[in-house]
Amino acid sequence: MSDSDIIFRYFPELTDEQRAQFEQLGSLYAHWNEQINVISRKDMEHFYERHVLHALAIARVIRFKPNTRILDIGTGGGFPGIPLAILFPDSHFHLVDSIGKKIKVVKEVSAAMGLSNVQATHGRAEEVPGTFHFVVNRAVASMLKLRNWSKGRIDEDSFNALPNGMLSLKGGALDAEIREAGVEAVYYPISEFFDEEFFKTKSVVYVPA
Numbered sequence: 001m002s003d004s005d006i007i008f009r010y011f012p013e014l015t016d017e018q019r020a021q022f023e024q025l026g027s028l029y030a031h032w033n034e035q036i037n038v039i040s041r042k043d044m045e046h047f048y049e050r051h052v053l054h055a056l057a058i059a060r061v062i063r064f065k066p067n068t069r070i071l072d073i074g075t076g077g078g079f080p081g082i083p084l085a086i087l088f089p090d091s092h093f094h095l096v097d098s099i100g101k102k103i104k105v106v107k108e109v110s111a112a113m114g115l116s117n118v119q120a121t122h123g124r125a126e127e128v129p130g131t132f133h134f135v136v137n138r139a140v141a142s143m144l145k146l147r148n149w150s151k152g153r154i155d156e157d158s159f160n161a162l163p164n165g166m167l168s169l170k171g172g173a174l175d176a177e178i179r180e181a182g183v184e185a186v187y188y189p190i191s192e193f194f195d196e197e198f199f200k201t202k203s204v205v206y207v208p209a
Contacts, residue, residue, distance in 0.1 A: 003048045010053065010194060011087070021086045021113050025052060028112055029077065032105045038077030049196055054169060055080030058136060059087055060193040061204045062162050066090035071132040073125040073149055074098075074140030078106040080169060081136065085110075085118045096121045096128050124149075131155040138169040143181035147207070154209040165208040171201050183207045 004023045008014065014022070026047055033039050043050055058080055064070065068091040072081035075095040085093040095118060097103050103122040110118040121128055126149060135150045150166055158164045169190075170177075178185045186206045190199040 004052075006048050006053055006196075007056070011056065011059075014087075018086055018089075021115075022052065022083075024113055025082070025086075025109070028109050029105075032077075032108060036101045036105055038102050038105050046198070049198055051079050052083045053194060053196075054190070054199070054202070055083040055138065056087060057169065057188075057190045057193055057199070057202075057204050058084060058167050060190075061167065061188050061206060062134075062160060064088040064091040064134070065160050068092070068134065068160060069130075069132045069155070070094070070134045070136055071125065071128065071150075071153060072096065073135055073137045073146065075106060075120075076102050076138070076140075078109060078120075080138050082106065082109060082115070082118065084136070085115050086113070089115075089117055092117050092119070094119045094121065094128060094130075094132070096123060096125050098122070098124055125153070128153075133158070133160065133164045135166045136168070137166075139171060143168070143170075143174075143177045143183060143185075143205070143207070147181050147183055156209075162206065163208045165206060168205045168207070170203055170205050174203065174205060178205075 070093050072095040075081050075097050081093045081095040100122045103120050106120040188204040190202045
């Protein structure tokens with residue numbers, strides 16, 4: 001069983017092109033991680049489970065319709081944005097991070113795979129122009145900070161199954177953090193989607209705009 005098979009087990013409907021792109025991810029990140037450390041060495045051993053499949057948990061909550069615009073705040077090396085961009089080629093993903101070397105990796109990986117639906121910006125989320133249907137992120141900051149960074153960025157034109165809003169990959173107990181942010185949130189335990197032990201304490205947290 002190759003490492004990428006974990007993706008194909010949960011997403012059997014992938015096209016040949018998508019399967020090839022997911023297979024390519026492992027070697028691309030291994031290559032770039034040797035040069036610019038964006039993923040811990042220990043985590044690279046579990047790359048497909050802890051990075052790729054984790055990102056795709058968002059796809060178990062929503063299937064983005066064509067022309068959906070998604071902003072990935074604090075994307076790091078491209079998560080959750082790049083795996084989602086492979087899965088939803090007709091949606092547009094704008095990945096932003098304040099660390100330039102991480103955005104370099106995002107750009108190189110996207111270019112190598114021909115992901116024309118990915119744009120990457122080195123900077124702060126507040127500086128990215130335009131509005132988006134959804135903001136996504138993975139354990140990048142507190143919900144209060146995420147709420148403030150997302151303020152005024154979410155488009156009013158809603159056409160997906162879920163109303164526009166924010167989708168955060170979070171771990172552990174979140175009630176106090178949600179209360180502090182003063183937001184209404186819906187929790188989707190990732191253990192309901194994927195069987196691996198790693199996901200036992202992890203959730204997709206949806207906050208409508």
